[in-house]
Amino acid sequence: MHLAYPRLFQQSNNSNHSNHSNHSNHSNDPMDNASSGSAPSLIGGILSMKCPSCRKGRMFCNGSIFPLRQLLDMPERCPVCGQKMELEPGFYYGTGYVSYGLSVGILGVCAVVFGYTWGFSYKDNSVFWFLCISIGLLVVLQPWLMRMSRVLYLYPFVKYGQRRERK
Numbered sequence: 540m541h542l543a544y545p546r547l548f549q550q551s552n553n554s555n556h557s558n559h560s561n562h563s564n565h566s567n568d569p570m571d572n573a574s575s576g577s578a579p580s581l582i583g584g585i586l587s588m589k590c591p592s593c594r595k596g597r598m599f600c601n602g603s604i605f606p607l608r609q610l611l612d613m614p615e616r617c618p619v620c621g622q623k624m625e626l627e628p629g630f631y632y633g634t635g636y637v638s639y640g641l642s643v644g645i646l647g648v649c650a651v652v653f654g655y656t657w658g659f660s661y662k663d664n665s666v667f668w669f670l671c672i673s674i675g676l677l678v679v680l681q682p683w684l685m686r687m688s689r690v691l692y693l694y695p696f697v698k699y700g701q702r703r704e705r706k
Contacts, residue, residue, distance in 0.1 A: 578699055588690050591697040592622035598690060604682040611685060626696060637688035642677055649673045 584594035596619035600612040613624045625631065653659070653669045660666070677684075 581694075581699075585687075585690055585694060588686060590617040590620060590622050590624075591694045592699065592701050593617060593620035594699065595619045596622075598624065598693070599686060604686070607682065610682055611689065613689075622697060622701075624693070626693075631689055631692065634685075634688040634692045637692050638684050641684050641688060641691075645677065645680065646673055649676065 579594040596617035
């Protein structure tokens with residue numbers, strides 16, 4: 540609610556000026572929105588796998604994970620702002636560490652949930668059930684984890700609203 544006050548104030552100032560035309564000074568350039576304060580959310584951009592520079596362009600060529608051969612195909616540049624997706628050759632080799640961290644985090648959450656709901660015991664083989672369920676979950680989530688690790692790896696290196704030269 541606190542963020543709405545400047546927007547309301549700007550609207551009231553613009554409506555009091557003598558020129559009452561419907562002409563808008565807004566640009567279609569996503570980089571102009573960065574300075575106007577209407578930035579898309581960081582979490583929303585990450586979860587929807589959008590370009591870190593404009594948070595509008597898709598980071599992956601195919602919206603679906605199928606076919607699996609095209610799972611990690613990315614455009615060379617963002618179709619909206621022209622941000623380069625692979626900053627240097629071999630840039631995404633570090634995503635293995637991000638994927639590992641995400642997998643360990645998911646296993647940790649599964650362990651806490653499983654421990655509180657069923658508990659761990661060797662007597663009733665619940666440890667083996669936990670391992671089977673967790674490994675199955677990680678196998679099913681692996682395509683999403685691979686994409687998300689690329690997104691999370693690129694976001695710290697590219698600032699929102701950073702202009703890139705189109706070549």
